[in-house]
Amino acid sequence: MDLDEKATVRFETMPRKQGQMDWGFFEDHLVYEDGKWRKLYCFLMILGYSRMRYI
Numbered sequence: 001m002d003l004d005e006k007a008t009v010r011f012e013t014m015p016r017k018q019g020q021m022d023w024g025f026f027e028d029h030l031v032y033e034d035g036k037w038r039k040l041y042c043f044l045m046i047l048g049y050s051r052m053r054y055i
Contacts, residue, residue: 011048018048 011018022044029040045054 013048015049019045020048021045 002050018052025039025041025043028038031040032038042055047054
């Protein structure tokens with residue numbers, strides 16, 4: 001591998017063409033539900049063009 005070569009390549013898109021989504025959880029936050037402590041999960045989407053995040 002050449003030292004000038006990038007380890008990652010940024011994937012560019014035009015507006016309104018692409019987004020990535022995933023599920024995650026907050027490690028430091030729990031919610032009390034139905035008598036039990038549970039992890040707080042979230043839906044995450046990142047838009048390809050603007051890199052705007054929606055959680």
